[in-house]
Amino acid sequence: MSDDYYERLVDEDALATYLEDHLGEVDRYEVERHQEGHSNETLYVAWGDRNLVIRRPPPGETADTAHDVLREYRVTNALVETDVPVPEPLLACEDHGVIGSDFYVMERLDGVVIRDEEPDRFADPASRRRIGEELVDTLASIHDLDYEAIDLGEFGYPEGYTERQVDRWGQQLMWAFDVTAEEREVPALYEVGAWLQENRPDEHPHALVHGDYKLDNVMYGPARADGSRDERAGGTREQPELIGVFDWEMATLGDPRADLGWMLSYWRDPKDPEPVIPELTSTFMEREGYPTRRELVDRWESRTGYAFERERFYRALGVYKLAALGEMFYRRYLEGNSDDPMYPKMEDRVPALAERATRIIEGDEPL
Template sequence: MSGDIDFDAGALRRFLDDRFGPQDSFALDRISGGQSNPTYFVTHGSRDMVLRKQPNGPILRGAHAVDREYRVLDALHPTGVPVPKPVLYHEDAALLGTPFYLMERVEGRVFADGALQDADPSERQALWMALADAMAQMHQVRPDAVGLGDFGKPGNYFERQIGRWGRQWEASETGDIPELDRLLAWLKDNLPEDDGAVSLAHGDYRMGNVLFHPTEPRVVAILDWELSTLGHPLADLGYCCMAWHTAPEEYGGILGLDLAAEGLPDEETFVARYMDKMPDSAPLLTFHKAFSLFRFAVIWVGIADRARQGNAAGSSGTDAAALARRFAIRGVEVIEGSHAASA
């Protein structure tokens, strides 16, 4: 059992014994990395599970909503969208200090960066295409049909999101980031006309948040649904495209790499693969990519704020604030056309 467990492991074991029957074996290990909800591997007898909970300490209202994560898994698992099978949700914070849920553990491969350094170059393009395929499969699910019709407000998604993240930025104690102010102003002035498209939006859909089959270029589980809501499908697509507009040292982007030599697709190929599965989609615009970079920058602002409060996993406030500024700079480059591949 790892030494960085921040709750009473014995209480969890007793809870699982009561729920599933006493077992001779129990193991609990925190998964390293991550800036969102603390995540742990749990083995209870023959059951291999993953536990997700809220961070300890104060959190922003509506943030780290593990109940929403569990609800999405419960809704999507019967549809065939690749998600882990949900096991249970426990609302009472008295047991572990916060609400939590359990899902079945899925075996697979995780690639932390867009360059897929741990994959054979001959497989890298297929892995990126599989990422596009799973995203389209997720977006093809009609929220009303799976009980998620009230999972968010339909319509005007980008306008509402810009308002939400803009308010979070304005309320932050992080120092001045003029590029973020400029990006926010540009987004407000360049909102596309609302086309009425509504889907389940993952909110953090990227290479590092999926599991691939152990030997095949196929997504077997989409993970980390913390930011999911009803939204616009192009928000997720634009977010994936951040990889082509950020450098490897900036959270694993692929900007500046020799894509052909590394076996990686260009942005147009990835977008085309998604569009082949979503023929009725509106086109991807510079706006969608700039919005994603803005939003990701503000997410890192939030991480910097939590780090100063001693409530963020694995990051200093200074490092997180520096990353926030880097993503804001990349967003400005996109709107200036420095790296924009779509218009």
């Protein structure tokens, strides 16, 4: 990361002043950029004996509400007292004079995010199955929430959510195409968008939806300090426990089946073709023990009472959204608004995603 880009992310002196005003003076202060994210920026802050996280949008122009971190703060704050595990939010700031954008501060959880490879302590069939079960059970818990009871009744407009999703992501694509079309076109995405418009459901259940729910947006608990084992896992392994759900910037009230379709777009089955975006796709869940997509769907249906109807629509919508995000990444790269090494690869990856969405639509990549 260049020094210039980091300076656009955070003014360390101004941030220190803000934190002192709200959390008190400390002797220890360090800031580190978290490199794994590809959307909003995440900064780790050591503030005395506390470990904090700051979330802010990337610098430069962004499309509509795709990076609304204060929205993320609001929903996280509402979920603290529920069964959905989230980090504790501490502060929200709209003063762009501090670090140049809206941002919020939360406590940092201690655990493991399973991204590129499974932890050795979970590398057995029972633990693998529990990873998938915890993932889908927590999603079901989000969808089962009484959102009115936690003061989120006006957090969105669930009626017509799915129609708006198709429209919105089409608009995000058009925003990106304004710049990226000068480099290359992706005509298949117009065809996918048209199919989604024609096949979207007229009605759907209403629930709180995360909007970006997937394995690397949750955290599992750390290894036990005493080295103890869980008897339910045969006394030889620790039972994976999901302790935090992150990245709520796209949360709203809407169609829970869209969340499920998005999660499934990242989940691999052993029968699947090679991933089209290896940088964003882990394949370890093809190993023995991990639930299949069909098993995850069955478990979600049994816990929510909802049927995953029109599954090709929701899975194709998930890949269409991923393609739109990739094209937005590519635009930011072309405009010099990111130093993420993955962004320029979207020149080829987005057309490959369009092909994947087409395979799902045509039944060539089944559930």
